[in-house]
Amino acid sequence: MTDRVVALLGDGLVGPDAPLLRIDDLGVLRGDGVFETVLVVDGVAVEFEAHLARLARSAAMLELPAPDPASWRVCAQTVVDAWDGGREMTLRLVLTRGPESGGPPTGYAMGAPLSPTLLAQRRQGVAVVTLTRGTVPDLAAQAPWLLLGAKTLSYATNMAALRHAERLGAQDVVFTASDGTVLEGPTSTVVVARGGTLCTPPEELGILPGTTQAALFRGAEAAGWPTRVQRLTVPDLLAADGVWLCSSVRLVTPVHTLDGRSLPDTGLTPRLLDLLPLPAVIGR
């Protein structure tokens, strides 16, 4: 079984354990780059074009050269074709500003097995704590240098928030703005069901537009299930008919506990999974 598959952009497969990055790559020196995480099922990269579009959007926010879609498709497909590690694979696309001493951006795709923890959480759900991101809401448009809503490699605080949640006995986090407005998870989008409507917070709060949330809402609308983009508070989450963390790999993972309070399981998770563009068996 393949443990990990790596292809360099514009090149091809490389040994996954070999050192491949220069020590002065701005991806490591400054967290200066962007990425995407894509779920691959049975050789199909789910919502790949949406991920590629978001990679380009993030790159533009960081003033990186626009990623060439054709090259990225080839690079990703190279990894997908070389994978023999099971039906599902996590595919990461990474684009950095390249070496500080000069040279083109660094790009690569990396395939790896799904985290067993995330796989278990898909079924069992997660306990979540709300943590402040410390920012006032509605900054994204007026303060572009904060890169709010860009998927950058500068994820140290997202990782620290997850460690903090673990210390509190939880598995994940929902960030809030300084006024309590619900934002997003460190690596997920928040979706709630309220009175038969699926709701998610608006992008203008400075959050990443979710590819999985978007696919879910498309599926919901096609199935006649109303959706709404609206601001939410923590009390809204506690009062909802269901709260989910959505992302490519965790799909729609139910939140069973929020800040120590149990949330109801109204049996909606399988129905939401059915709305995603996936083989029916995945996620169950």
Add this chain to the structure above:
Amino acid sequence: MTDRVVALLGDGLVGPDAPLLRIDDLGVLRGDGVFETVLVVDGVAVEFEAHLARLARSAAMLELPAPDPASWRVCAQTVVDAWDGGREMTLRLVLTRGPESGGPPTGYAMGAPLSPTLLAQRRQGVAVVTLTRGTVPDLAAQAPWLLLGAKTLSYATNMAALRHAERLGAQDVVFTASDGTVLEGPTSTVVVARGGTLCTPPEELGILPGTTQAALFRGAEAAGWPTRVQRLTVPDLLAADGVWLCSSVRLVTPVHTLDGRSLPDTGLTPRLLDLLPLPAVIGR
């Protein structure tokens, strides 16, 4: 002349242009690590122990294994000894969480020539714009997951702020909190002279404790020049007898223009340089 010198922690000199980092190093995938930038003059790493202490402090905030001071001294000295590129060198210490697929943290020291831009700015000063960091003040203690005051590799927003400043015709930035409180520069500490006293904002605002600012204040106190740690606003900067951005490499770079308004040059910069623990010729 040596362009760049690299030594791996616990190992030794390596070719600076060879690929040395694994592609799944969490330093690049998540900006998950810490660093220091040290000025080396005539083979002496200025304030090295203070930088090492701050590296350890940042590592603790990220829950990285505590850096071994002896190993880092050896690693840094290896780079310093191999340098033949001039009197001054920028020495970077980088510590990442290591490969995602497992293994020890990644550590290395890298020596490089000083940026000609920063060298020129030492003498000519800089035009600065104030930009909001978007955060409410006084979060550092209550929200440790925000890593405020840690020198992490997740510097994408700091770099974006500098690009934004350039677009506005400036060369550097002073970040402010959402209430206008002066915080710090993207890679510097703010120091002002007011009525014969040197002032700098307090760490509890969630800013990096400056090694250069600390050395400056030690020198000032020894010379009988009063210092104070206090909150500052942008009007305070505009009314000051002098504003400087302090960091290891830029030393005490004067701010000659703030948000488009000229600041007075009261001739204090050479006096401040004299307070730093440096050969007298450096920085002039």
